[in-house]
Amino acid sequence: MRDRITAFLVLLPSLVAVAIFVYGFIGQNLWVSLTDWGKNPAQALALRPELRFVGLDNYRELFTGFVDMRFRQSAVNLIFFTLFFMAGSLGLGLLLAIALDRGPRGEGFFRTVFLFPMALSFVVTGTIWRWLLQPQGGVNVLPTLFGLPPLAFPWLTTRQQALVFDWNLLPFYTALVVGLVLLYVAWRAHREGERGRRFWSLLSGGVLLLWAFTLGRSTQLLPYPEPHGFSLALVGVILAAVWQMSGYTMALYLAGLRGIPVEVLEAAKVDGASEWQTYRHVILPLLAPITLSAMIVLGHIALKIFDLIFAMAGLDYAPTDVPAIYMYLLAFRGNQFAKGAAIGILLLLLVAVVVIPYLASQLRKEVRR
Amino acid sequence: MIGRLLLYAFLLLATLFFLLPVYLVVLTALKEPAKITLDTVWQWPDPVYWESFRIAWEAFRPKFQNSLVLAVSATLLSAMVGALNGYVLAKWPFRGSNLLFALMLFGMFIPYQSILIPLFQFVKAIGLYGTLFGLILVHVVYGIPIVTLIFKNYYSEIPDELVEAARIDGAGFFGVFRHVILPLSAPAFVVVAIWQFTQIWNEFLFAVTLTRPESQPITVALAQLAGGEAVKWNLPMAGAILAALPTLLVYIFLGRYFLRGLLAGSVKG
Known part of the structure; x- marks a missing residue:
């Protein structure tokens, strides 16, 4: 029994370190990302x-x-x-x-x-x-x-770019690509005879593509076109x-x-x-x-x-x-x-x-x- | 026959692709700065100018030493931590230890950008910002998942009967570790040491965020030297050779273990 406690105590420092440095810091980072840190010049100089x-x-x-x-x-x-x-x-x-x-x-x-x-x-x-x-x-x-x-x-x-597209079309392209991938998954499932997977991937892929070609094309992220491409x-x-x-x-x-x-x-x-x-x-x-x-x-x-x-x-x-x-x-x-x-x-x-x-x-x- | 010819032609081309950069680095490092012009880059220096290595060594020596102290001490520490952790998880599992291990492993997949700001604040708050010691601590902590994984996998292969026999003979937790486990651990220590040494020697993100010029490792100094405008290119090239040499030597002489570590830790953050 004493050995079991020793074993746990040997592992404990690592557990605490990972808990703080990985989970704690991710949590803190998430919190920081929801604040206005950096907007106000006074914050830059303040210690806290x-x-x-x-x-x-x-x-x-x-x-x-x-x-x-x-x-x-x-x-x-x-x-x-x-x-x-x-x-x-x-x-x-x-x-x-x-x-x-x-x-x-x-x-x-x-x-x-x-x-x-x-x-x-x-x-x-x-x-x-x-x-x-x-x-x-x-x-x-x-x-x-x-x-x-x-x-x-x-x-x-x-400074040249290729494959330039408008940022406003990003939701459209994302939905298009994901939808096509899902259709491919459905096709694979069909060939392997997995009916459950075929149904769900067909359904979600279909909905996504439908959204892409109806609402997706007209979503506006920005009030103006903004070209981006492969630099x-x-x-x-x-x-x-x-x-x-x-x-x-x-x-x-x-x-x-x-x-x-x-x-x-x-x-x-x-x-x-x-x-x-x-x-x-x-x-x-x-x-x-x-x-x-x-x-x-x-x-x-x-x-x-x-x-x-x-x-x-x-x-x-x-x-x-x-x-x-x-x-x-x-x-x-x-x-x-x-x-x-x-x-x-x-x-x-x-x-x-x-x-x-x-x-x-x-x-x-x-x-x- | 034609197939054979094509095969060797392809291998030759590939070899050129991989080695021409090395050739250019070496010959640039051996050129007198004034003789480095863009249209004669591929010409072998005449005469060879060894001076740039002396200058580069003088410029990089403090950083090289920083890297050495950093990589060696962080590697030793994390190997010890990993051995103990792996021993506990493989031979003294308790309820929930598998879950804790899985939670621990998650730490090796995160992109370090997602913890960099809190880490920076933390290291600053405990007064270790700009010190080599702070960087060592950070490397040991973020090395925990991978070293624990390697040791746990290795120790799982050691038969439990050996541990049992030693316990019947009256050995306790540390007794078993010292007399049974440790004597069998050399291969795992080699894999972990090589992996951690190359990782830490080559690391850049933590180093550039957490050090001041006096505690910089060589990667940071090299990136800043090459990034400056109007540099004499023989210096960064000689610096690149210095920065690459330790890990290259490890690769050349311990390649087999190097590959094993590579395959074990390939998804590390």
Whole structure:
């Protein structure tokens, strides 16, 4: 009995620390995000600032306020960064893994080379790529070594945007994408014969799409159109991030490829499948769970990306802005703590959307085992 | 045959993609500042200018030392905390301990932006803002979930019979830990040490928020040096090499364990 008490007492400090530093601080951050901290200049100087409860005002301002246009661009940047970073890392990682799985000579060497950026800090990666992406140097003059003309893309310094859309259409696009995903889920459920899931996803997807094409098109977040798009300055950041992380996806995929039983591949061969067909219909479906967990990990990294952009472009450069950067800028350079806290809560919610379903599915797997 | 050729061509291209940046970093760091011009960036320096490493080392040495003190002490502390926590959760479970463990794990998934402002206030209020000690504390606390997870998983594999036998022989809570568990723990300690060391060495967000110039780790100093305008690029490049070297050495010499930690803690915040 004494030992049991000792055991509990040994664990207790950690429990208390996590309770305060994780749960307590999230609670406090939530409270700060509902106050006016930073609105009143007197608060900045006060040791114990007097805070007034303002409800969801900070959140409303971020999405619809006149001054926070920069936050909205940072949110759009985050969406595009996450998409292209995930696609790039998964694609390159898969190609590298397939190449290494075919047993080239010097496999160990290649594996070490592809994986080493993982050991670096994002700050180091950012510093290196900032130099590589100088508009008149680095990557751009590489072709001149072979007598070709230099590249003209100005990388980080460009202010161009692609895929521009009006912020007011965001609810429409969100509903459209989620609705289509739900329809896809319904179609999958239909093929697998899961009627309950088919019904609910069909219903919710249908309602969402109906809303999108009726009310969704006419919702006005702002009284004026506000264009936002994929800031092309991010291309360089995405390149650096893919350079750093594709070795990781390669390692995951390689482990997956090595885990496929030889009998399965033999069976495909006996059935007369070509190599391409084997990849398309046998190997890739078997790798799907790995893709899912890699997506979770990469999405998690993308949502809170901060150090890479800090090192490549600094805090004050709007074209490569993401919410984590803008949050830091608001809170620690501008004393706008309440709004910074609101962005922190939004990031937490985004991560929760990504991670909780994943954890739930892992947990279900554990239980089944 | 053509397939083989394509395979090697692809691998060669990929190798260039991964190694050309390294090549450029090294050759820029070895150039005399006046000779760094944009149109000759890819030319090997002639003569090699080792001076920039000396200058960079002098400039970065205090920060390098900060990083070293920070990463080593936070790693040691969190490995000890993790070993004890994992031991309790794996071998002395009590009612509700699984739930508490799950609640603890949640801490490893949160984006740290969501606790940064209260953390900043807290560290300031207890008088540790701007000190290395404050940063060590923060890293140990936010490391608790991942190190506890790794040790708990590892200790779950140790048969309960070993613990039982030691208890029949009269060993108590700490006796079992010292004589049965600890001698078997080396692999877990290696994985945790490598993971925490690289994480803490490379970390930036806490470091930039909670330190003053005299307590800055090398990542913060490097980001600020490269961020300044009109820099001589040989210095940040030499600095990048210094900042990368410790974790790279860990990766090269302990790669197997490095990968294991990577796969164990891949979703950490």
